[in-house]
Every structure is written in C-alpha cells, then in structure tokens.
Amino acid sequence: MGKLIDRNRTRKAREAREERARRILDAAHLAFGKMPYAEVTLDAIGKKAGVKHGQASLAFRSREELFMTVIRSQLTDWYDSLEKILTGEQPPSTKAELAETIAQSLAQRPGLTRLLGSLITALELHEDGMEVHRFFNWKRDRLLDLGAAMAERVDGVHQWDAFDALYRGQTIAAAVHPVSRLSGNLAVDLLTDDLQVFALDLEDEVQRAVLDTLEG
Numbered sequence: 001m002g003k004l005i006d007r008n009r010t011r012k013a014r015e016a017r018e019e020r021a022r023r024i025l026d027a028a029h030l031a032f033g034k035m036p037y038a039e040v041t042l043d044a045i046g047k048k049a050g051v052k053h054g055q056a057s058l059a060f061r062s063r064e065e066l067f068m069t070v071i072r073s074q075l076t077d078w079y080d081s082l083e084k085i086l087t088g089e090q091p092p093s094t095k096a097e098l099a100e101t102i103a104q105s106l107a108q109r110p111g112l113t114r115l116l117g118s119l120i121t122a123l124e125l126h127e128d129g130m131e132v133h134r135f136f137n138w139k140r141d142r143l144l145d146l147g148a149a150m151a152e153r154v155d156g157v158h159q160w161d162a163f164d165a166l167y168r169g170q171t172i173a174a175a176v177h178p179v180s181r182l183s184g185n186l187a188v189d190l191l192t193d194d195l196q197v198f199a200l201d202l203e204d205e206v207q208r209a210v211l212d213t214l215e216g
Helices: 007-034 042-049 055-059 063-086 095-107 110-125 129-153 159-180 184-189 193-198 202-215
Strands: none
Touching (some): 007 055, 063 129, 095 159, 159 202
C-alpha cells in the first residue's frame, strides 16, 4: 500500500505557496508605495508578482488585508530601528535630540510615510473588524514600549508623552508627505519661485510637532 501522504510533495507545495506569498508581498510594497490606493487591486499586484491569475486572492483575502500586512512590516522596521538607537551606545539624551531622531528616522522612510497617508482609508474599508482591532492593539503596545524606553533614557520625558509624540509624528508625516514629496500638477505649480514658500519639509514639520508634544 502506498503512502497516504507524500511528505516531499507536501513540503514542495508549501514552499511554493510561501514563495508566491513573498513575491506578492514584494510587489505590494512597490504598488502601495507608488500608486494611489484606490488604483491598487489584488489582480494587478498578482500580475506584477508574476503569479497566475487569482493566486493573489488565494494568498490574501482582500486588498486591505494585504495593505495591512505591508504597513505592519514597514512599521515594524521603523519601530525596531528606533529601539536599536535607544538601546545603543549613544542614545538621544535630550528632548530636542529625541525629536530629531524620530523625525530623521521617519523622513528616511518615504515608503512608510506614503503608506501612513493611506492607512485610514484601508482601515475604513477593511471588512474584518477584529483584524483592525488587533492592528491597533499591536501598534499601541509597540508605541508604549518605545515610550517607556524613551522615558528611561531622556530626562523629563514620560512614557505617555513619548507615546503621544510618536503617534503625532506618524500623523504629521502622513499629512505632510504629499506636499513634501511633490508629484504631478502640484509639483509643476510649486516649481515657480513665487510658490516655493508653500512647500513643506517633512523632517522639519515632524520634528517641530514631536518636540512640542514632548515639552507639553
């Protein structure tokens, strides 16, 4: 009697699914980072990933689920980088240095700041309320942990003040991104000398907002 389960075949099938999911995620990072959220579809991402039609929908139930996976990955990278700085040999020691660190780290992640601008839309359209709830809880816990680390290393900074500063920094970055990294007709308009004064610098705006929050 032959084997009921071919373990080698099962392993290869699992590896193939994991590889497809990885390719879909890579394509999604690029698509959400460059295209308007409303124009991104699972089929378009699957095509860019080079997988068969419909396989993106098998790997991810919806565009919103895929978006949440992408932004959670990028937020994790940002939070981890801040944690590494805070636990390093030369962490920020003043509120001004802390605000500068947060602002610089966000400004260096244009893909993340663009995604933050689409986050509210993705959350509103997400059909799984529990998944949205889990995302908010995860983000809150990560920010609280970072806030605690900041409070330990910078005099006069309390955990909840740091939490508020990080949250506000993300919000400001999401709002400022479109007018700090100009594209399309707006970019052409602001190329004129008379209108350059209206252009915003993302790092400066985030640093100012974070420092104001830390100083109360």
